[in-house]
Amino acid sequence: xxxxxxxxxxxxxxxxxxxxxxxxxxxxxxxxxxxxxxxxxxxxxxxxxxxxxxxxxxxxxxxxxxxxxxxxxxxxxxxxxxxxxxxxxxxxxxxxxxxxxxxxxxxxxxxxxxxxxxxxxxxxxxxxxxxxxxxxxxxxxxxxxxxxxxxxxxxxxxxxxxxxxxxxxxxxxxxxxxxxxxxxxxxxxxxxxxxxxxxxxxxxxxxxxxxxxxxxxxxxxx
Amino acid sequence: xxxxxxxxxxxxxxxxxxxxxxxxxxxxxxxxxxxxxxxxxxxxxxxxxxxxxxxxxxxxxxxxxxxxxxxxxxxxxxxxxxxxxxxxxxxxxxxxxxxxxxxxxxxxxxxxxxxxxxxxxxxxxxxxxxxxxxxxxxxxxxxxxxxxxxxxxxxxxxxxxxxxxxxxxxxxxxxxxxxxxxxxxxxxxxxxxxxxxxxxxxxxxxxxxxxxxxxxxxxxxxxxxxxxxxxxxxxxxxxxxxxxxxxxxxxxxxxxxxxxxxxxxxxxxxxxxxxxxxx
Numbered sequence: 407x408x409x410x411x412x413x414x415x416x417x418x419x420x421x422x423x424x425x426x427x428x429x430x431x432x433x434x435x436x437x438x439x440x441x442x443x444x445x446x447x448x449x450x451x452x453x454x455x456x457x458x459x460x461x462x463x464x465x466x467x468x469x470x471x472x473x474x475x476x477x478x479x480x481x482x483x484x485x486x487x488x489x490x491x492x493x494x495x496x497x498x499x500x501x502x503x504x505x506x507x508x509x510x511x512x513x514x515x516x517x518x519x520x521x522x523x524x525x526x527x528x529x530x531x532x533x534x535x536x537x538x539x540x541x542x543x544x545x546x547x548x549x550x551x552x553x554x555x556x557x558x559x560x561x562x563x564x565x566x567x568x569x570x571x572x573x574x575x576x577x578x579x580x581x582x583x584x585x586x587x588x589x590x591x592x593x594x595x596x597x598x599x600x601x602x603x604x605x606x607x608x609x610x611x612x613x614x615x616x617x618x619x620x621x622x623x624x625x626x627x628x
Numbered sequence: 629x630x631x632x633x634x635x636x637x638x639x640x641x642x643x644x645x646x647x648x649x650x651x652x653x654x655x656x657x658x659x660x661x662x663x664x665x666x667x668x669x670x671x672x673x674x675x676x677x678x679x680x681x682x683x684x685x686x687x688x689x690x691x692x693x694x695x696x697x698x699x700x701x702x703x704x705x706x707x708x709x710x711x712x713x714x715x716x717x718x719x720x721x722x723x724x725x726x727x728x729x730x731x732x733x734x735x736x737x738x739x740x741x742x743x744x745x746x747x748x749x750x751x752x753x754x755x756x757x758x759x760x761x762x763x764x765x766x767x768x769x770x771x772x773x774x775x776x777x778x779x780x781x782x783x784x785x786x787x788x789x790x791x792x793x794x795x796x797x798x799x800x801x802x803x804x805x806x807x808x809x810x811x812x813x814x815x816x817x818x819x820x821x822x823x824x825x826x827x828x829x830x831x832x833x834x835x836x837x838x839x840x841x842x843x844x845x846x847x848x849x850x851x852x853x854x855x856x857x858x859x860x861x862x863x864x865x866x867x868x869x870x871x872x873x874x875x876x877x878x879x880x881x882x883x884x885x886x887x888x889x890x891x892x893x894x895x896x897x898x899x900x901x902x903x904x905x906x907x
Contacts, residue, residue, distance in 0.1 A: 408665055411635060412658070447670075454678060454810065464682040465808030469792055476813040484667045485821075492658055499650075575682070575793075575806065 409439050412491060419494040422501050422528050426611040427542075430604060434491060437600045442483055446593050449586055450480045456585030463575055470571035470582045476559060479590070483597060486552040490604070493541035493548075500537040501528050530615070531622075539615055546608050549601055556598075563598060565590040631661050634713060641716045644723050644753050648836040652829060656713060659825045664705055668818050671811055672702045678810030685802055692796035692807045698784060701815070705822060708777040712829070715766035715773075722762040723753050755840070756847070764840055771833045774826055781823075788823060790815040 413435055420431055453475070459467045505528075530538050556563065565587040572579045584590075635657060642650055679693045727749065734744050755763050781788065790812040797804045809815075 408632070408662070411632060412662065415658075454674060464680050465793070465806060468678060468680055468808040468810055472792060472811055472813050477817050478671075478814060481667045481671060481814065481818075485663070488658065488662060495654060495658075503647075
């Protein structure tokens with residue numbers, strides 16, 4: 407089970423999304439997951455091995471690394487991407503449930519073509535509209551929460567070259583040097599920017615859905 | 629065979645699960661297996677190489693690591709996930725067996741064409757009768773395995789927290805030696821995360837168990853109040869509209885003895901009620 411399987415699972419949801427939702431999914435897979443897998447993981451690959459402290463005291467390096475990097479960027483991004491993509495499964499479950507109900511009506515005698523049932527696009531209205539809107543809302547919440555967690559943990563998204571550490575068993579204040587700080591800063595800003603784009607797309611989709619339902623209501627009431 | 633292979637095998641079971649069972653399977657694959665593969669494995673990747681002891685005594689490092697980490701979290705989680713997901717295969721085997729029986733019945737009654745065979749494969753099995761028992765057993769085993777592993781985790785790593793420093797005095801370490809663990813905070817975060825998802829899965833399993841029992845009792849009371857409305861199995865029902873009971877009996881006396889036994893054991897195959905032998 408890896409990112410490829412997640413893509414397979416979410417690809418199915420794509421069929422029932424709005425156009426903005428499809429763009430969002432593409433941005434997620436190409437500019438976030440793919441960048442994470444092919445580039446960012448290598449940048450952070452040697453983060454602990456190449457974290458060097460100016461001391462021979464055994465254990466000081468481990469403790470200082472743990473103090474300054476309670477959870478690595480890579481893991482935070484992986485968790486963020488998993489949490490942000492899973493609300494779409496709510497929509498998939500709702501669509502599957504709607505189809506199941508239609509099939510049940512078919513078995514009870516109503517004439518519905520099974521092939522057409524599988525291929526038809528389910529329109530986003532009624533209860534499905536609420537499910538879809540909730541999923542976008544959760545996506546937004548998760549994105550915002552993770553961006554805050556990043557900001558809180560790493561004080562402003564920039565990776566310093568040098569950190570000063572005085573956690574036990576380091577004898578005094580010890581200089582520790584972070585591996586590839588500029589490259590890490592570049593990727594952090596990139597992932598931040600793409601996260602911002604995804605938040606914008608989600609907000610646009612939310613507005614679009616709300617407007618669509620309002621115009622439909624105004625058309626209905628003459 | 630890897631996690632993707634397991635996913636393929638278990639996706640097939642998904643079709644015959646309840647709604648709660650499907651949610652449980654999604655939680656397992658996305659929040660546990662996937663997090664394990666894409667995140668947790670890299671956190672624990674350097675657990676031994678970065679385990680440092682404040683000594684130059686050869687062998688002390690290895691001995692202390694082995695003393696404090698008899699089995700790594702990652703391996704325990706992998707075992708837990710495998711054991712927790714495999715009871716679903718009991719259900720898959722039972723469904724395959726039922727489908728095989730239905731196919732045999734179809735062939736015997738002259739409906740052995742490919743279209744009917746495909747329909748047998750595609751239709752969803754109702755969870756009733758012996759399949760209900762198999763399904764309930766699989767849920768009980770899942771619960772049991774989850775609980776056992778959570779207990780093992782607690783026994784091996786009390787409090788679920790990973791400390792920064794452990795003091796080790798196993799031979800050949802000369803005295804009490806300070807040993808430092810790699811990435812303890814990150815490991816604690818992931819341990820707590822996996823613990824929370826494990827609890828969510830336990831809650832889902834219990835909800836599924838309650839749902840199955842309540843549904844079976846409701847069906848039983850409905851059947852008792854209205855015995856003539858028993859819903860048969862998919863093909864039993866279909867066949868009864870086309871063949872009379874005596875024609876089937878005639879066919880059976882001419883044919884396979886084992887299938888005769890099956891139908892003798894379930895004499896009302898055409899209108900088999902949703903018997904719940906549990907309540």
